[in-house]
Amino acid sequence: MTTSRPNIWRRVYGIVRPYRARLAVSTVTMLLLTGLGLTSPKLYAKLVGTALIEGDRDLFLICVGSLLAVHMGTNVLSFLYSYQMRVLGGRVVFDLRRRMYDHLQRLSLGFYESRSSGEIISRMMNDVNSITSLVTGTVLNTLISSCKAIAILVVLFTTSTNVTLVALAALPLHFLGYFFFNNRISHTAWKSSEKMSQIYGKVSEVLGAMKMVKSHSGEMRESRSLVTQLRESYDINLYSGNLGSIWGHATGNISYVGQVAVMLVCGSAVLDDNLSIEDY
Structure with missing residues (x-):
C-alpha cells in the first residue's frame, strides 16, 4: 500500500505535466478566490460591528463599496477559473483517450480474447472521465480546501485561542467518518465500474451477433441476462448513493455541532466583554 500511493500521484502528475502552466494559473485563481472569500466576513464585521453601531457613514460606504468590489472580483475570477478547468x-x-487508443493497438491478441469490445470501450470512455474528474477536480479542490482551512485557523487563532480549540475539537470526528466511509465507497465505486463494463460488453456482444441471436430465438434469454445485470448494477449504485448520502449528512451534522459550539463560546465571550461584536 505504501508503494502504490506514490505511484498513483506520480501518474497523476504525469497526466497534468504537459498542462502545468494552465494548472498553475487555475491554482493561483482559486487561491485568490479563497482570499476574497475570507475578506467578505471581515468587511461584514466592520460594517455591522463598527460602522452601524458607531454611526460612521464614511466607513459604512467604504464597507459597502468594498463588498461590491469583492463580489465583482469573485465573479470575474470564478469565470476565469471555470474556463481554465474546462x-x-x-x-x-483528449490526451488520455489518444494515448489509450494507441496503447490498445500495441496489445497482443490474447488481451482481446479475454475481454469484450464493450468492456474496452467502457474503460476508454467512462474510466477516462473519472480520471479527468480526479485530476481537474478532486485533487485541486482538496489542495485549495486545505489552504482555506489553514487560513481560517490562522485567523481564528489570532482572534481567540479558545475558539480555535473548540473549532478543532470536531476534526477527529471528521477523520473517523472519512476512514469509516472512504474504503467502503471506493470499493462500491469499483464494483459499479466493473459491473458497467460487463453490461457494455454484454450489449456489444449481443448487438454484434444479433443475426445469430435471432436465428436461435434467443432474444428472451439475452433480455433476462441483461435485466439481471442491470438489477445488480442498480443495487450497487443504490448502496453507493446511500453511503455517500449518509456520509454527507454525518459530515454536515458534525460541522453544525462545531458551529454551534463556536457560537456558544463566542457569545459567552461577548457577554463577558472578552470579545467585541466585530470579532464575533
Whole structure:
C-alpha cells in the first residue's frame, strides 16, 4: 500500500505535466478566490460591528463599496477559473483517450480474447472521465480546501485561542467518518465500474451477433441476462448513493455541532466583554 500511493500521484502528475502552466494559473485563481472569500466576513464585521453601531457613514460606504468590489472580483475570477478547468479537462480527456487508443493497438491478441469490445470501450470512455474528474477536480479542490482551512485557523487563532480549540475539537470526528466511509465507497465505486463494463460488453456482444441471436430465438434469454445485470448494477449504485448520502449528512451534522459550539463560546465571550461584536 505504501508503494502504490506514490505511484498513483506520480501518474497523476504525469497526466497534468504537459498542462502545468494552465494548472498553475487555475491554482493561483482559486487561491485568490479563497482570499476574497475570507475578506467578505471581515468587511461584514466592520460594517455591522463598527460602522452601524458607531454611526460612521464614511466607513459604512467604504464597507459597502468594498463588498461590491469583492463580489465583482469573485465573479470575474470564478469565470476565469471555470474556463481554465474546462480547457484543462478537455485536453486531459483528449490526451488520455489518444494515448489509450494507441496503447490498445500495441496489445497482443490474447488481451482481446479475454475481454469484450464493450468492456474496452467502457474503460476508454467512462474510466477516462473519472480520471479527468480526479485530476481537474478532486485533487485541486482538496489542495485549495486545505489552504482555506489553514487560513481560517490562522485567523481564528489570532482572534481567540479558545475558539480555535473548540473549532478543532470536531476534526477527529471528521477523520473517523472519512476512514469509516472512504474504503467502503471506493470499493462500491469499483464494483459499479466493473459491473458497467460487463453490461457494455454484454450489449456489444449481443448487438454484434444479433443475426445469430435471432436465428436461435434467443432474444428472451439475452433480455433476462441483461435485466439481471442491470438489477445488480442498480443495487450497487443504490448502496453507493446511500453511503455517500449518509456520509454527507454525518459530515454536515458534525460541522453544525462545531458551529454551534463556536457560537456558544463566542457569545459567552461577548457577554463577558472578552470579545467585541466585530470579532464575533
